[in-house]
Amino acid sequence: MKSILPVLRIVALVTIAFALMEFLIPTGGELAIVKYPILLLVLAVVLLVAIAIEISVAALGSILFKSLNEEARENYLRKESEKEAKFGKWFKDLSSKLTSVKPIETEGEILLDHDYDGIQELDNDLPPWWKYGFYASIIAAFAYMAYFHVFGGISQKEEFQIEMAKAQLAVEEYKKNAPDLIDASSVTLLIDEADLKIGKQIFIEKCVACHRADAGGGIGPNLTDEYWIFGGDISTVFNTISEGGRPGKGMISWKQDLKPAEMAQVGSYILSLQGTNPPDPKAPDGDLWVAEKAL
Numbered sequence: 517m518k519s520i521l522p523v524l525r526i527v528a529l530v531t532i533a534f535a536l537m538e539f540l541i542p543t544g545g546e547l548a549i550v551k552y553p554i555l556l557l558v559l560a561v562v563l564l565v566a567i568a569i570e571i572s573v574a575a576l577g578s579i580l581f582k583s584l585n586e587e588a589r590e591n592y593l594r595k596e597s598e599k600e601a602k603f604g605k606w607f608k609d610l611s612s613k614l615t616s617v618k619p620i621e622t623e624g625e626i627l628l629d630h631d632y633d634g635i636q637e638l639d640n641d642l643p644p645w646w647k648y649g650f651y652a653s654i655i656a657a658f659a660y661m662a663y664f665h666v667f668g669g670i671s672q673k674e675e676f677q678i679e680m681a682k683a684q685l686a687v688e689e690y691k692k693n694a695p696d697l698i699d700a701s702s703v704t705l706l707i708d709e710a711d712l713k714i715g716k717q718i719f720i721e722k723c724v725a726c727h728r729a730d731a732g733g734g735i736g737p738n739l740t741d742e743y744w745i746f747g748g749d750i751s752t753v754f755n756t757i758s759e760g761g762r763p764g765k766g767m768i769s770w771k772q773d774l775k776p777a778e779m780a781q782v783g784s785y786i787l788s789l790q791g792t793n794p795p796d797p798k799a800p801d802g803d804l805w806v807a808e809k810a811l
């Protein structure tokens with residue numbers, strides 16, 4: 517008993533340190549120790565310090581013990597063994613109380629009077645540890661009912677929905693900050709001056725050869741009018757830039773050359789030119805685009 521006490525103390529200390537860290541360090545659901553692996557180092561230090569303290573205390577104890585005279589030593593040892601005996605007895609009493617059964621000598625008193633081909637049955641009480649566990653579960657059931665059905669505790673389903681809503685927000689936030697994840701279904705029309713300026717740069721570099729500097733059209737169609745072959749909403753325009761036009765027409769797929777964010781920028785720039793009526797435009801291609809069509 518005495519020899520495992522220091523070990524128990526060390527384990528308890530490290531456990532408390534761990535629990536404190538998990539409790540005090542906000543991590544948004546993750547284990548702190550997983551999120552910040554440096555905490556493992558902190559735990560290791562706590563462990564080492566605990567071991568060092570135990571060793572020092574034990575060493576001090578044995579030095580003090582050696583400095584005692586014969587009588588005092590005996591006195592000390594007796595007291596220690598008394599302490600241990602007391603604890604042992606308490607433990608034994610408790611466990612026998614929790615596991616008490618009818619002693620085998622008096623079993624006859626609880627023998628039921630039926631007999632199945634020689635198999636008989638004792639009417640034993642449930643072992644007390646079992647019974648107490650049963651009572652505890654009854655109490656827990658009331659606590660559970662009160663918490664979830666009377667005081668409106670959050671059910672698993674609601675917990676799930678809250679988590680999902682949080683995750684949804686996180687995904688949206690992530691997508692916002694990671695523009696290169698944009699695709700035709702998530703792209704939005706950019707109206708920011710800075711974005712349109714970059715879009716214009718890209719247009720001048722890559723697109724004017726066919727669509728003309730004012731986008732009035734050349735080899736490629738006029739991009740400033742309301743007539744579109746594929747569609748005049750940002751999502752369709754993005755898709756055309758990304759995937760290209762019909763085979764053999766000259767409009768290649770740009771997704772190898774341009775990042776999704778850049779395709780959104782040049783697409784938005786093109787759409788910002790709607791209705792600019794450049795001189796001498798190319799005749800309309802495609803159909804009159806009515807925004808409602810997209811709905």
Ligand code: HEC
Pocket residue numbers: 718719722723724725726727735736737739743744745746747753756757761762763765766767768770782783786801802
């Ligand atoms: C080699 C010439 C060429 C270049 C360079 C070119 N395009 Fe095109 N573009 C075309 C042609 C031709 C079409 C018509 C495709 C079809 O009919 O299928 C087209 C169609 C389009 C359309 C669809 C128009 C509609 O009516 O639906 C968009 C949008 C577009 N281009 C944007 C761009 C952008 C942005 C760039 C620069 C990144 C670019 N194009 C570069 C030739 C080009």
